[in-house]
Each structure stands twice: as C-alpha cells, then as structure tokens.
Amino acid sequence: EDKVVQSPLSLVVHEGDTVTLNCSYEVTNFRSLLWYKQEKKAPTFLFMLTSSGIEKKSGRLSSILDKKELFSILNITATQTGDSAVYLCAVGGENSGAGSYQLTFGKGTKLSVIP
C-alpha cells in the first residue's frame, strides 16, 4: 500500500521565520510528488517535482525532491500570516491494472504564523 508521511503535523512560528516541512513516501512506480496549500477550502497547487535535486521555486516558497532517500522538503522563507494553512504532500504512482493514475496524500502539516 502506498504511503505518504508528513512531519511535523503542526507548527507555530513567528512572522519572518523560515520553516521546513517534510514529506517522506513509499509508493509503487513513483512518478511525481506534489505540494498543495489548503486554507479554508480547496487545496491549491504549489509544485510538482519529478526529478531529484532540482529545486522548484515560487517567490518565498521552494521545494526539492530526493528520490534516493524518498523524501521532499518544502521551504518557506520570511513567513507571513497569509502562509498560515495546511500544506499537503501527494505522490503520484501507477495504480497497477487500472490504467489511471492516482495521488496518495499525506495528512498534512498545519502551519500557523503569528504576528
């Protein structure tokens, strides 16, 4: 069974701090790892990573994948209160015999940024 484990489960930081969120996985026929941000409603897409060692960056957020050690990190620098959310990690693997791809989600890391 595919598995995605995120740590920590929750985190409280002050504005301006830098945070690192972790995601480790075990999945059959790995294809990609995705990060989402979920505020009150629907998760919004942040990054998709497929290759080891290549950093994806968007403003203050960045992420990198290590396919050998089976994990990814999401970094947020100079945090702001608007970064408060649940960050979800998902891994794409081939569902054997079904002909369609699925994502397996972790339980998320709840980040709270206080002024």
Add this chain to the structure above:
Amino acid sequence: SQTIHQWPATLVQPVGSPLSLECTVEGTSNPNLYWYRQAAGRGLQLLFYSVGIGQISSEVPQNLSASRPQDRQFILSSKKLLLSDSGFYLCAWSASHLTDTQYFGPGTRLTVL
C-alpha cells in the same frame, strides 16, 4: 482557462436520506475526474475516479456511488446516508494522462445528523 464548480457548498442531511453532489469542469476536454473525502484530522481519501464518460473506478467500498453522464460532469450519490458520511467532499480534475497535477473544486461540506 479551466474552472471547476461544485455544489452545493454546504449541506445538512438526516441519516437515511439520499445524496447528490455535482461537479462540473469548464475549459478542458476528456479530463480525469476524482471524488475525495476529507474527514476531520485525516488526509484526503480517494473515493472514485473516472477516465471517461460512464467509466467509474471505486477505491473504497461504501454506500456511495458515482456517475459520469457527460464528459465534464461528475456526480456523487448515496441512497441512504450514514453518520460516517459526514465530511468535506472535494472534486478534482487532471488533464488525462498528461500530468499528475490535480486541480480541486471548492468542495462541499456535508453534515449528516
């Protein structure tokens, strides 16, 4: 650009009542469509996915069912709701086999009393 709609946004239903949640996607053709449930303190659980009209795969045995009557329409149903069906239901789409990236609708908060 593509957009995904879900309705209703919130729903309160008694145990034993039927359910119908609808999801539609605009701006794309032949998407893969997904239904997820997110219960409090738990991750996103994939319920159903569909790669085309009339093609539904179920991931979790339960009293829910899904249908895809049109290319960009996905419906989640139940004949009799259970208390354990309460949760946040999310519909998502992806561009068929081209990418793993799934895009989520705004969700439906279902409370079964």
